[in-house]
Amino acid sequence: MEPRSLSHDEAVRLLDLSHDAIFSWSEADGIRSWNRGATLLYGFTEDEALGRVTHDLLQTTHPIPWQEIEDVLAAEGEWVGQVEHRTKSGRDVLVATRHQIVVIGDERIVLETNRDITAEEQRRANELTRINRELQQHSDQLEAANAALEQFTHMTAHDLRGPVRQLVNLADLALDEDEDELGEVLRMIRSSAGKLDELISSYGRVARLERGDDDEVTIDELVDDALSQLTAPPHVTIERTLSLAADRSLMTQLLMNLLGNAAKHGAKAVVSIDAHAFEDVVHIHVRNPVDPDLHVDATVFAPFRRLASDATGTGMGLAISRRIVELHDGSISASNDDGWFVVTVTLPGAAQ
């Protein structure tokens, strides 16, 4: 069967079913046709649009001067791009447009087919913003991790210089003819070298987060050691202390993290530590004042998690703390107790 060609009315109806805004205009007579998609998009009815100059009606903003578009139209017969239109209600819409030159009789008509891409563009812009924000966060975290590493390196170098300086001096003394206690000097050389070796292995363990041999450690000496290594130590009150069996360097690192954290997050860097033992289990509470509205849950121990008030941390302090506690078969929790940020560490191995 021969396909029947559409009547004029049928063709216009089809045009009206399109969701794209399709209209045509000429230099001399303004807008010549206006489909239903154009009414839906721009809010102007066919009657309101016919005869008007498109650029006035829709307050078109072109990405390039109109003359350049004209040149492309003249040379190629069409121009494809994006323009901004203002709807009847005053909303700005971004449309992907195709301008085509259509010659009917001796009249030169521009046919515009426009698709609203405002929402699409907005989504893309939002996505870009989100990706940028994520990149910025990652970059901040890397920077902070780098700063922490730098500080660790600085601290390590500073600590190692002590015994090295002693060794140089003791060797000088051993070589000095006036030295009459050579055996004593050699004994001290042995002791400084041993101390140096101990420092180096403890850094290795902290870096790898491995538990070494247990020492008998007391909370107050751990706090002292931790405070002496912090650049901005908080003021600490020790309510009660006790001793337990644990890896000294890891425990010092734990206290450094918790106290450093408290100093950074506390409204006032005042920390109180309370330790008590119940059936061989040690409970240590580190408290510092915090915004009473700050939400605190177990996620504070996730790597790279930072509390809202902290713009400087690596987000690793509490994650490393949890790892150290786990290596000692203990547990750690945090809460916001009426404006007190409380970290509770529970460890087995209380000394009798």
Next chain:
Amino acid sequence: MRAVPDGRPILVIDDAEVDRAIIRRVLKRSNLRNDIVSVDGGPAALDYIRGAAADVERMPALALLDVNMPGMSGFEVLAELKADEGLRGAFPVAMLTSSDSVIDQQAAADLGADGYIIKQAGITEFVDAINEAFEND
């Protein structure tokens, strides 16, 4: 710093046994001729000084004070000495520390330390640093 008069001892306050032994030998090789009394921390130093208050002969001619010590830091010892009217200015106090940090040097100056000497690696350098700090010859 002005010359340290002899006749009374130099009080060395340092928690590290090896450092006390090194400082004792460095002082012996320096221009300072004083006897040396060494203690392992702030509390022992304050005990010694307060005990010597009645006995001018035992009162230090100079105190050499370490900064990083557990329990009571050198700065806390210095602050306590400066706060005690009977002891303030009784003898000069110089920090003798491994810390070359500007913050520590400023803190020492703020608390009224009479000198700041950095522990050196090398006995010759260490002796020179002590000799440069005081006008004794």
